[in-house]
Amino acid sequence: MNKKEKGAGLELRQMPETDPEPRVCLRRNWSLASLTPFWVMALALLPAHHAIAQPVPYPGKPVRLVVPYAAGGPVDTVARLVAQKLTARWNHQVIVDNRGGSGGAVGTQAVIKSPPDGYTLLVGNSGPITVYPHLRKSVLYDFERDLAPASFMVKSCMVLVAHPSLPARGVPDLVRLAKRQPGALSYASSGVGGVQHLGMVLLESRAGIRMVHVPYKGAAPALVDLISGHVHVQFNNVVGSLGHVQAGKLRALAVSTATPSSVLPEVAPVAESYPGFDVASWMGIYAPAGTPQPIIDQLTRDVAWALNEPDAKKRLTEVGAEVVAGGPAALRDYARNESALFAKLIATAGIPKE
Template identity: 40%
Template structure:
């Protein structure tokens, strides 16, 4: 390599680094698109909109929540995976897309590890087992007795095949010796609507979308799925109190396209953490069952990989197949 060529390459690299540093220092200079890969009204949407308002204030630019549902969340995830890695397209990833999908599908439209930049985990959440009041059961013990006496007559809705709600329901089928009939939907919104209407009888879902119906009396919350009772529902027991060792929780995190500049990642990481620490944001999220969890980008990336391994075993044991 000639000295002139080597000098040119060094100069080119220096210019690229300088441009990247300048972009990061000025970031953001325009609105940030915050993709939610699910329809409005679900837990993911609630979380994004709650933290997005405060995040707009901190960034000094509007954070625009962009719902892109479809294909069990893969459409929205793919949009961000293919976007320019400049920090202006981010996504609120969910356990189903990042940890369960790789074991369910032979081929996904994105790689949850290689095609994204992990920014931060933001929240975890116990799910809640809700039933329609028309069922002759008012608590978990009565429900299990009824389900055992009526195999395949209890219809249980989920947001889709191999969703967290579906897999948790199959785990309960196995552990409790019952046989609920799975009815998959394309998202939690329609599933909850049909549950409230009595067209299906039970569902395991996020609290953000179901607690309002429990509090209004349209649904009955009989158990939660986390390791311990939640502050939002202290009087509702966990499944683990009846079946020791049973635990299934959801988690959420913010990601961007692979290759984002480190300064932009750290700016988003810091401001997302600040938004979650805002008293009004924290209170609203706690009221609908979210537990705030955040850390470094590296911690979130490592967590995703550990969860992929964990859920691979669950998917295999459940026998779940893609629609």
């Protein structure tokens, strides 16, 4: 006959006497009721993540903002302002990584090839987004397929700036000089097919003039050569050129938008000479396609917060940038419309594909 004794979760059973080697068998009988108060408390104190894995908040490490141009240009300026604000908000470093080349395509492709985890982002503009597809026989990427829009940051006008030695104070003067000396004047741009280049192509087309195009790897080195007098004129984003105009190093001849700029109200739009002329500059943040939607949503919110911080907004307004702080849909629609416009302009101008 078996004899049983019960303890806390253990049942003691003596084996039958017929067993050649009588022994005691301990059988576990786990239940919450069988646990002593000590073990109940110990289990209750176990961290929750031992049972369920908790998602890591984004970002959990430094984030890289790729600027597809050389340091010092207008895109770089806005990117660094936003990076500074996001670093403070996220408590993780936001690093600006300048990767110029091919009108912004080199840096853009680097982002597209990165993991879609939100830790490598693109600060894009017209060059690699809405112009690039229409200038290459074989494209390295499709911006609608390979990039996820996150934030439509800012818009601004471009300023047609000239070296002070050029005897021109407006578009009519520049056109007269160009017609008097065909091929003698030169203009700089951030690269073939960039918005600076296309703005000048449009002006040449409307005015019936031709100047020598000198492309650079970004707006910053182009501006340096313009200030040095190596080229005569340039369409440059107001963010990058305003300080030089105010310091007298450059002369503003016109603005590219249909209406005057709030920071250069005395400078006439090109449209006063050639109605319908309206070219704007913009900047937005993109992530690689496939980036989780919650990360895209957070980027939209946090970048909007950064741009609308009073000191940041004041600084952007002072240099002529209009804060948009729009979401993915606004950026997607704007880029699509501009891409269609530039496709027609490039075809009309006869710019060859490379």
